[in-house]
Amino acid sequence: MAASVRPGIRATGATAEHLGEQVLCIPRRTIFPDGAWHGLVTTGLERVLRTIRAAAEYRPRGLVEDDPSQQQVIPYCIVRHDDDTYLLTRRLRSSSERRLHHLYSLGAGGHINPGDGVGGDPVIGGLRREWSEEVRCAAPATASLVALLNDDTTPVSQVHLGLVFLVEPRSGRVVVRESEKLEGEVLALEAMRRHYLNMESWSQLAYDDLVAGAPDRACRSPLVVELEPAP
Numbered sequence: 001m002a003a004s005v006r007p008g009i010r011a012t013g014a015t016a017e018h019l020g021e022q023v024l025c026i027p028r029r030t031i032f033p034d035g036a037w038h039g040l041v042t043t044g045l046e047r048v049l050r051t052i053r054a055a056a057e058y059r060p061r062g063l064v065e066d067d068p069s070q071q072q073v074i075p076y077c078i079v080r081h082d083d084d085t086y087l088l089t090r091r092l093r094s095s096s097e098r099r100l101h102h103l104y105s106l107g108a109g110g111h112i113n114p115g116d117g118v119g120g121d122p123v124i125g126g127l128r129r130e131w132s133e134e135v136r137c138a139a140p141a142t143a144s145l146v147a148l149l150n151d152d153t154t155p156v157s158q159v160h161l162g163l164v165f166l167v168e169p170r171s172g173r174v175v176v177r178e179s180e181k182l183e184g185e186v187l188a189l190e191a192m193r194r195h196y197l198n199m200e201s202w203s204q205l206a207y208d209d210l211v212a213g214a215p216d217r218a219c220r221s222p223l224v225v226e227l228e229p230a231p
Contacts, residue, residue, distance in 0.1 A: 013018050016197040024060040024122055025070040029226035031161060032054050032150075040147040040164060040209045046222045048148055048163075052123065058114050064159060068152070071161035074105040075127040076149060078206060079135070079167050079174045081186065084208075087135070087174050088192055089184040093193070104195045106210075107164070108134045108176075124225050127165065132230045136177050140229055141169040144221035147209070162202055167227065 003139030025038055028036070031051060052073060064070045079087035090104050091231030109130045127143060167174075176184035196204060 009224055019060050020112070022045060022114055023054075023061045023064065024056050024073045024116075024126070025059045026052055026056045026073060026161065029073055031071055034063060034151055036152060040149050040150065042147050042214070042216075045145055045148065049123065050147075053121070056122075061111065066155070066159065068149050068158045070159065071150075072159055073112055073123070073126075074162050075109045075112070075123060075130060075165060076141060076162040076202065076206075077109050077127070077165045077167045078106050078210075079108065079169070081169065081173065082171075085099060085186045085188050086192065087176075087184055088187050088195065089176055089182045091119050092181055092183065094134055102198070103200040104198050104203060105200050106192075106206045109163070109165075112136070123163065123223070127225055128129055128227060130166050131167070131227050134182075135174050135179055135230060137169050137174045137227075137230045138172050139170040141174075141227040142165050143167045143225040144225040146214075149202055149205060151205060154201050157201050164206065164224070 031048065049098055054071060060071065061072075064072060070138040086106060087108070088104055088106060089108065091102060109127070110133075112122050112126030114130075116122045118125070131137075131141075131143070144167075145163060146166045147162075147164040149164050151157040173186055176182040189207070192207065198208060199207065
């Protein structure tokens with residue numbers, strides 16, 4: 001076991017130096033023992049967290065990008081401000097994920113890497129790192145796990161599993177940090193509707209859920225993470 005990997009989560013892939021970063025994955029048959037569902041679900045969150053912590057592995061990203069038998073675990077942060085506006089971003093051509101160029105996204109986040117699990121929970125570590133890398137937020141924020149997201153309708157979405165966090169800053173506005181890769185704006189849901197057809201599939205599913213009234217601020221979350229300011 002690599003020294004940087006948390007017990008219970010294993011690093012694999014001897015050719016990782018040729019295939020890029022290692023990312024946290026869980027076998028599809030393990031995370032979906034009764035068959036895969038589609039969309040967002042708000043039940044079974046604690047079971048999925050336990051399963052990820054016990055059975056997930058780090059694998060070379062180059063080996064799993066086109067392998068639907070492995071689900072790459074993605075903390076997916078939906079930013080909601082206190083006036084019920086949301087951060088919407090659009091991926092520019094310089095973004096690393098070519099399959100999502102020019103599409104709009106309601107979520108900020110990314111892969112979990114081995115360093116995220118050093119001394120603690122890799123899900124929390126990955127969430128905090130991605131938050132500090134992708135956005136600027138002058139105030140502390142609270143991130144609550146509110147749903148799981150699965151979508152097998154596109155090649156990129158079928159190899160990822162979303163851990164959907166609702167992130168609410170204490171004050172101010174959240175803006176994108178990587179302006180060379182992303183552009184962002186803060187919009188109410190109704191104003192965001194005009195971009196719906198150009199949203200990535202995960203964001204369309206999340207948008208539909210938000211319009212339907214979920215997640216509610218009063219809902220109980222099995223994982224609540226306090227995020228430091230990201231100036």
